[in-house]
Amino acid sequence: MKSALYVVGDKAQHMFVAVQPFIDFEKRLKDKDELERNITRRCTSIDLQKIEKRYYFYKTLEEKKEILEQTKYEINNLYEMVIKETNSDINKINQLKLHKHVVTEELKSLKEYLYSLEENVMISILGLPNDIHELTPEEDQIIHEFMEKPSHRSESHMKIGLNIIKLVENWGCYLRSDASLFELAISNYFQRSLIRSDFIQFQNADFTRSVVVEGCGTDVVNNKEVVTIYEPNTKNEVVEELSRLHLTGSASMYAFMAYFAKNLVYRSQFPLKYFCYGRSYKGLRSNKNLFDLTQESALNVFVASVDDVWVHFKHLTDDIIQIYNNLGYHYRLVYLQPSKLNKSESLRLSIQMFSNHQQEYVEVGNLSLYDTYISERLLFSCLGKEQIFPKLIGVIS
Amino acid sequence: MLSTLKINKCLLKTGTYLRNLHSRLNDFDIEYFCNSQNLKEIEENINRRKGIGDINLVYKLYNKYISSTSEEIKSELESKLISELWKLPNRTHPLVLERNESKLMKYIGEKKTFLHKPLHCQEIVKRLNLVRSDQLGNFSGSKSYYVLGEFANLDRALVQYAVRGLLDNNFDLISVPDIIPRSLVENCGLITAGTRNQIFFLNSNLHQGDMCLSGTAEMALAGMYQNHIFEKKELPIKLAAVSRCYRAETSNLAEERGLYRVHEFTKVEMFLIVTPEQSDTYLEYVRDIQEKIFTPLDLHMQILDMPPHELGAPAYRKYDIEAWLPGRGIYGEISSCSNCTDYQSRRLGIKYREENGEVKFVHTLNGTAAAIPRLLIALTETGQTEKGVIQIPKVLQKYMLGQESIKKQSRIPQLKLMKNKK
Structure with a gap:
């Protein structure tokens, strides 16, 4: 252990x-x-x-x-x-x-x-999981749908995008011409929408140390699912194993928690409403299609509140609905059942779009309620007489 | 019926033929590098570039290789020869070869005058709460930094502005991977051996494939076309990418503190694939694009034609663009562009077919359209006002919802580090 x-x-x-x-x-x-x-x-x-x-x-x-x-x-x-x-x-x-x-x-x-x-x-x-929020259902529960689910079946995105997605061996996935322009345009659109909704932009660090990754609820010691960097001059075997450097990406909860870990913030400064557009890295994946990539461009929203966090969760849900409605495609919002939650999540609102090829819904983003689970683990607290840990929400889109 | 001897001879010939056909040795310019008449010139080039590589050893190995009759020895010599050829730097443009220092090509813009003593970027970003870089080592690694609020908006605005400039010039935007194989980095001309290098590697106990983090999108862009043959009419190929760049290098120089030399940053990069006849012209073209992008940012800059010892291994010729940093009172590099001729294409097998069917190696060029932290430094030190705000250049304002200046980010809290409990 x-x-x-x-x-x-x-x-x-x-x-x-x-x-x-x-x-x-x-x-x-x-x-x-x-x-x-x-x-x-x-x-x-x-x-x-x-x-x-x-x-x-x-x-x-x-x-x-x-x-x-x-x-x-x-x-x-x-x-x-x-x-x-x-x-x-x-x-x-x-x-x-x-x-x-x-x-x-x-x-x-x-x-x-x-x-x-x-x-x-x-x-x-x-290792114990976060408390389960009262709204987490026994089975996945759709709470919002926009437009009708498409009825036709299509080719896979890799076939349709033959000229705009290029795979090189098992390491490289390139987006070309319209695909890369889409990536740029959608990120600009999300970014503008969030600034207009009074969120503050951060450009985070992409690296995190093991303590932060585990603090966010991801097992990190010898976990191949987290990209780990080789460091040639580590002091000893303990440091080499327990205090590694990871490439987790700037658009992640890890990056925001690396910023706030072990820090105190005055109560009057809350709520904190930040976002970062950047990379999100997973362990080395097959990179055979866009559903299984080592690296993704992502937008991560971070909210910290010492009062009623639910108000912010509702506002964020409304923001997501507004932003996704404007895209003009069918999507649905689903509260996931407990078995699909990560250890650190209390409630997860999954943003899902329908894959006409696979004939199933695919998660394209999520809104996660962490409450005080992560802030307690990483000692992000409110400056005052009592030790109050902020309640956190993270959005990946 | 063929005798055994004849069959063996025949097999030997076939083996040699096949090896020659597929040998990577053919990817190097053997005619030039293994010609005794060129040895002096090549040696001088290596010395002038302060490069590594031993041309005399190359020549010695080559002679042994061609005179050897044993298949086994030949194969061993071939590997050694390739390894030595690989180390040699590119040739150098004749106009640059004799120079010991950079040549000033031109100035762009005027040095801004200030009524107050201009501050160093570090001081400004600290006062205005625009960057956090302290007390992060234990959580996000050494020398990490976070760009905050409106300064992060400026960061994104620069990316959008530079990309717009490249799209207007018909560059094809590519989204590239940041985790790439070591071999690709090496084939682009970077040495990855030894501990003091610029590359971050993935932990090989946990991750297979000898992968590392890309230091520039140029590597991934070049990798996209490895072992590819273009038709001549397809060239030039003009590619652009926005990527996160990772560099293990550090610096303890006072003038390079803060955002100047960091482990990770965003960069908008150009990468061009052209015919050998086009590459000199396209270097000027890339430089021209850079000037067009940087001039409206109201910076004072100088363009330098770099001397041999500043070219690194791959570049045949390289221009640096340096911006005047009033807070530091020095020029600092904000961008560069290089003509790598066939140095990378030979190592990566990127070729084109002439109209007559002849297959040749392409030439590659690269240039920075925006290295974000360096530009943030230049814009901060140049745009600072007596009132303590930073003026945003007009061309960037439309990417920042019309914002004209950056003030103190008071909505982002000053943090107080918790003390360790005993």
């Missing part, structure tokens, strides 16, 4: 720990039944009982550690006092010395054990 997000013990000696995620497992256990249902509805195989048992065992040992530390402190004080006395009792000194030694040794071995236990427990807790 390895994590780039939760690093303790000897591993922490070998690398800089950028973030220590906020974890409140007991709060989640308050509604344990709901969490159990969540796990079942998402069709994941997490053994909550086991995690809970281990967690309380860890807590017991933590308490024991604290008692030992307190005991050690008091013995030390006593020892200092005794040796300062002029007529100190040598037997008493030796007894205290022995006591000190026993406590120190016990504390040392307990700490060593605790590190691996803590790592195991906390990584398991971080």
Whole structure:
């Protein structure tokens, strides 16, 4: 079990720990039944009982550690006092010395054990999915449709676009003439629409470190689905494995979270409504058609709110409807069932268009509600007396 | 009936014929590089360009290769010879060869005068909250940066403006991949061996295929046509691409701090495929297009004809366009264009067929239509006003919903880094 997000013990000696995620497992256990249902509805195989048992065992040992530390402190004080006395009792000194030694040794071995236990427990807790939003349906639910679903069957886009899509071996997909002009035009259209809706443009970094990727809910250690860069001069094996550099793309939640991770923002500045047009990179794909590409041009919207995030989710849904209606093609908006959500998503509105060739709907974008799941993991919080984590929404289009 | 000896001889001949037919050796200009009369000239060219490659070794290997009768040894020598030929730089334009420094071709625009002491771009973007580049190393890698708000709008406006300029000149816009094979990078003339190079590689334990990140769209554009034969009437091919460029190089020079030398940036690139007769003319054509794009941006610029040691391995001739950066008080490169003649086409197998059926190697050229961070620096330092805002050139305003200047981005919060808990 390895994590780039939760690093303790000897591993922490070998690398800089950028973030220590906020974890409140007991709060989640308050509604344990709901969490159990969540796990079942998402069709994941997490053994909550086991995690809970281990967690309380860890807590017991933590308490024991604290008692030992307190005991050690008091013995030390006593020892200092005794040796300062002029007529100190040598037997008493030796007894205290022995006591000190026993406590120190016990504390040392307990700490060593605790590190691996803590790592195991906390990584398991971080593996738990986000809460499921009340609007997430048991089965996919269409909430909006525009125009009629086309009834005819067509050739595949690769055949139709023979002269405007060029594939080179298994690595290169090129868009030519009208296809690349379309890419440019549609990005300009989305960009203009968002600026008019008062969103602020960012040009993000394309690289992210492992901690951010895992913080956003994507398993990153040795995951081939995330593009990982070779770094020749890494300090040691721990850094090499747990603090890698990834090419995730500027138009991604990762890029926005790399910006806000471990940062505080004044409450008065919320809501934050940003977007970035750029690249989105996945692991190396087949690149045989436009549905399976390593690289895509994408537009990512990022919203952070400390108040009612649902208002923003609704506004964004309206914006999406407005933007897509103007394109004049059939599409539908669907709330996805729990088994189709990512670990970090609480609710996902899938923007789907119909493939006349495949005779099925294909997701062309989505609107995801993360609530405080990601901001807690990456310590993006609101500056104030209390620690408030902003609720986040991400849109990919 | 043929004797065994005759059959063996026959097979040997056929093998040699087939190898010659398909050998990559034929892709190099053997007649020139392996001719003893040219050795001095080639050696001088390598020295003047401060390039790598050993022409005497090439000549030695070639002689061994042609005199060898053993198939096995011949094949081994051939690989060595190709590897040595590959290292040699391109030839150099005769007008440039003797020069030790760049030649000023012309100035464009006037140096702007300021009533105040013009500030360095870094200072302006910090004051106006236009770029964040601090405290990002642990989250998005070293030297990363984020362009914010209206400055990001200017970034996009530059892309749209440059692309418009190229489309108006009948360039074909191509959307290119950013992750490409190492071999393509090498065939475009970049050395990828060693740790101190400009290329980001993918982690080979996790990703197959020896892939790396493209440093410029020129590589992907060239790769699109590798092993392709054009008909002469199809040329010239004029391609344009907007891509994200990744470069592993870093700099600790004070004048290159901030956005000047970064690991990732957006660039609008031109790539042309022409006949050998056309390439000199098309270099001037590319330069002319660059002038047309940059002149309305109200920058003061100089165009330089670069000396041999500044050409890199692939270029036969190269022009640099440098903009005056008032905050720094220096000229900084914002663009360049190169004629690579047949250097890349020979390595990538890009050819054309003459009307008489003869197949020859094409010539390739490349030029930058907009390297965004450098242009942002030049526009910021030139467009700064005493009031502390940045004026946007008129030609870009229509891509920014009519906006005329950039002010402080107060809607983007100043961040406060959380302290580590003990």
